[in-house]
Amino acid sequence: MFDSLAHPISYQNLIDYNAIKLDIKRLDLIHPQISGNKFYKLKCNLQHAKELGLDTIITFGGAFSNHIAATAYAAHYFGFKSIGIIRGEELAHQTLNPTLATACQFGMQLQFINRQEYRNKEQSDFIDKLRRHFPTAYIIPEGGTNALAIQGCKEILTAKDRQNYDVICCAVGTGGTITGLIEASDAHQTILGFSALKGDFLQQQVASLTHKMNWNILEDYCFGGYAKTSIQLLDFIQSFEKTYQIPLEPIYTGKMLFGVFELIEQGHFAANTRILVIHSGGLQGRQNLL
Structure with a gap:
């Protein structure tokens, strides 16, 4: 892949x-586009998402996140929809910087949330809510780090x-x-x-x-x-x-x-x-x- x-x-x-x-x-x-370590972090995760038959990639990042930009391209290339949950709700009212503009260019839907809510992104209640709203989504943590990324x-x-x-x-x-x-x-x-x-x-x-x-x-x-x-x-x-x-x-x-x-x-x-x-x-x- x-x-x-x-x-x-x-x-x-x-x-x-x-x-x-x-x-x-x-x-x-x-x-x-899938540059450097992001290539290695994403490869096993997207392969697993494909094996599970899921159609959407959800992940997290800040305004300058390499991971957000790389995930947007990789998801687009391999036929997934993508959603990026971005730290800082004020960014929704500003001109997108090059990182976020690139993510949008490759079809990523950006959802801006406040910093307090963003801190809860790894909590079970937060993740469960995402899974209920997006039942066919594969969720990758901020920065792409999980067991498959380490592999x-x-x-x-x-x-x-x-x-x-x-x-x-x-x-x-x-x-x-x-x-x-x-x-x-x-x-x-x-x-x-x-x-x-x-x-x-x-x-x-x-x-x-x-x-x-x-x-x-x-x-x-x-x-x-x-x-x-x-x-x-x-x-x-x-x-x-x-x-x-x-x-x-x-x-x-x-x-x-x-x-x-x-x-x-x-x-x-x-x-x-x-x-x-x-x-x-x-x-x-x-x-x-x-």
């Missing part, structure tokens, strides 16, 4: 610095990745991608996550999803929280793109790579460490904040 859409994934060397090898895995190239994200790390690298770095939003990487990793590897959000709840979330201990999530490079930026971060992204001709966005991948480069400069990694950073796509976010 999804695999027929996949474009080739490439690896690119970024630096060999103080005996540190740093490569990037370009998941952003896997598909122009899909395990495919990101290949046998060669396990052999060739000591540290795997990724951006973290809801914890699904990093959990898949952790579950697929070998014992000698460390999985290092860079949180795009403020708060230590992601550490607790991932700990509830895996029994492995070879991982950590850093909050130091969230730049104040989700979708927040700074001149320092934007300058880094501009310089990185000029040097390597690899596009980034400031919500996830830009923050992760800023953190990785700073840690290398600070001597955080031992000599001869082989590092792989995962470019998790989401480049539609560039339209909103760059």
